[in-house]
Amino acid sequence: MSPRHPLSFSVNGESVSLLVDPRRHLGDILREDLGLTGTHLGCEHGVCGACTVRLNGEIVRSCLTLAIQCEGATVQTIEGLSDTGEVADLQEAFRNRNALQCGYCTPGMIVTAQDLLLRHPDPSREEIREHLSGNFCRCTGYHAIVDAVATTAQARAAAQAETDELAKLHA
Amino acid sequence: MKAPAFDYLRAASLAEALSALAQHGESAKLLAGGQSLVPALNLRLLAPEILIDLNEVPELKGVSVENGRLRLGALTRHSELERSALIREHAPLLAEAIRHVAHPAIRSRGTIGGNLAHADPASELPACAVALGAELVIAGQGGERRVAADDFFEGVYATNLAPDDILVAIEFPLAAPTRRHAFLELSRRMGDYALVGIACTADYAGGALRDLKPVFFAAGPRPTLAVRAAEALDGKPLDSAALDAAVEALGQDIEPEGDLQISAATRLHLARTLFRRAVAALAPEAPLARKQETAA
Numbered sequence: 283m284s285p286r287h288p289l290s291f292s293v294n295g296e297s298v299s300l301l302v303d304p305r306r307h308l309g310d311i312l313r314e315d316l317g318l319t320g321t322h323l324g325c326e327h328g329v330c331g332a333c334t335v336r337l338n339g340e341i342v343r344s345c346l347t348l349a350i351q352c353e354g355a356t357v358q359t360i361e362g363l364s365d366t367g368e369v370a371d372l373q374e375a376f377r378n379r380n381a382l383q384c385g386y387c388t389p390g391m392i393v394t395a396q397d398l399l400l401r402h403p404d405p406s407r408e409e410i411r412e413h414l415s416g417n418f419c420r421c422t423g424y425h426a427i428v429d430a431v432a433t434t435a436q437a438r439a440a441a442q443a444e445t446d447e448l449a450k451l452h453a
Numbered sequence: 454m455k456a457p458a459f460d461y462l463r464a465a466s467l468a469e470a471l472s473a474l475a476q477h478g479e480s481a482k483l484l485a486g487g488q489s490l491v492p493a494l495n496l497r498l499l500a501p502e503i504l505i506d507l508n509e510v511p512e513l514k515g516v517s518v519e520n521g522r523l524r525l526g527a528l529t530r531h532s533e534l535e536r537s538a539l540i541r542e543h544a545p546l547l548a549e550a551i552r553h554v555a556h557p558a559i560r561s562r563g564t565i566g567g568n569l570a571h572a573d574p575a576s577e578l579p580a581c582a583v584a585l586g587a588e589l590v591i592a593g594q595g596g597e598r599r600v601a602a603d604d605f606f607e608g609v610y611a612t613n614l615a616p617d618d619i620l621v622a623i624e625f626p627l628a629a630p631t632r633r634h635a636f637l638e639l640s641r642r643m644g645d646y647a648l649v650g651i652a653c654t655a656d657y658a659g660g661a662l663r664d665l666k667p668v669f670f671a672a673g674p675r676p677t678l679a680v681r682a683a684e685a686l687d688g689k690p691l692d693s694a695a696l697d698a699a700v701e702a703l704g705q706d707i708e709p710e711g712d713l714q715i716s717a718a719t720r721l722h723l724a725r726t727l728f729r730r731a732v733a734a735l736a737p738e739a740p741l742a743r744k745q746e747t748a749a
Contacts, residue, residue, distance in 0.1 A: 284458050284459055284461070303458065304460060304461035304504065305456040305458050305459055305494070306455075307456070307491065307495070310455075326495050327454070327492035327495050327496055328488060328491070328492050328559060331556070331558065334558050340532065340562075341557060341561060342558055342561055343488075343558050343562075345491075346491040346495075346562065347487065347491070347562065348461075348484075348504075350461050350463075350506075351484075351487070351506060351508065353463070394558065397557065398557075411643070412552075413557055415556055415642065415644045416555065416556025416644055417556075
């Protein structure tokens with residue numbers, strides 16, 4: 283066995299320190315050592331997207347990121363994004379539109395969709411499909427997922443317009 | 454699947470990485486973005502004794518314009534190729550091609566150095582490097598050397614890198630304002646590996662393409678500059694007859710193989726189709742007849 287290495291990083295706002303085998307990927311550490319089982323492992327070779335998490339503000343495949351590479355990093359999982367309310371509206375839109383059936387791909391879908399909406403608040407359906415192209419869903423046929431993301435984008439744009447309007451009135 | 458056991462070293466400098474690589478030789482693997490290496494580990498296609506992590510090596514980072522060239526540190530991530538205004542200005546072909554490379558959550562980690570050193574024959578960036586006349590800066594025990602992209606790629610996953618070499622940076626000539634480019638690829642789904650693709654740069658003046666560099670990927674063991682097809686067009690009035698001749702000549706430039714997805718004949722047919730589309734995209738003002746693509 284190769285020696286274990288110390289690892290300190292932040293997960294969903296909490297500091298975590300542990301010893302890890304270099305061979306273990308981030309997804310396994312999140313699930314098995316930290317009990318954060320919202321991050322799902324599908325293919326474990328970077329194809330399916332179920333294990334997508336946010337690392338230092340960028341979405342990554344947690345199965346293709348070795349945990350030991352996360353020294354000093356900031357990781358956010360679906361649990362963190364849910365607890366802060368950051369993706370509450372996306373989750374609600376997924377529920378309303380039946381954009382999940384078995385739900386296995388959903389955490390990765392939500393993390394990836396939120397990444398798109400932060401970078402491109404007004405995406406076309408084509409752009410939504412392109413951004414989600416690395417996340418496989420075997421149940422829905424994707425149409426409802428694209429609907430849910432598009433609906434969320436529109437709702438956020440409307441809310442933003444209202445905020446801007448109020449700010450103008452108070453200025 | 455889970456990766457086999459290996460040890461891990463986070464190199465803090467290029468000197469440390471080179472020395473660790475010299476010490477461990479072929480039992481070591483260099484880790485950059487890890488988007489090809491970690492799948493291979495997870496599938497147990499590889500069993501290195503140690504990974505030497507390059508991600509904290511400062512000499513491998515940075516995007517800059519130096520001495521009239523665009524220099525990309527080997528650790529430049531695909532997401533930076535997408536977002537960097539400097540890259541878009543000086544090597545717009547890269548910014549266009551990168552959208553075809555995998556998916557956002559992979560582009561955030563994958564690096565240009567790792568991509569080129571991996572030398573996957575279906576990969577987009579090696580073809581771009583050849584089409585742009587890039588030069589690769591390589592550090593080894595004997596110091597630094599430079600290799601033209603066209604000499605760097607030797608075959609399927611095979612490059613000019615020696616076992617104790619590290620790719621440090623990739624330098625591109627700055628794109629002249631008049632230089633044109635086209636990038637086209639066919640794949641089953643967005644982000645999948647290409648069935649076949651083309652990266653092409655050229656000048657267009659006086660009704661003719663000049664200094665045409667059509668480079669195919671997923672059409673042979675390494676990115677292939679279609680020399681004869683380019684010659685058939687270079688400096689000659691660009692019309693349908695000239696394009697037909699070039700498309701015919703393409704059959705001597707590339708000899709694609711068939712695989713589980715498509716036959717060799719289909720791949721050559723698609724390459725010819727992409728070549729037509731690329732030329733039309735490079736010179737939209739040229740008098741080219743709209744041809745039935747099935748006749749390619």
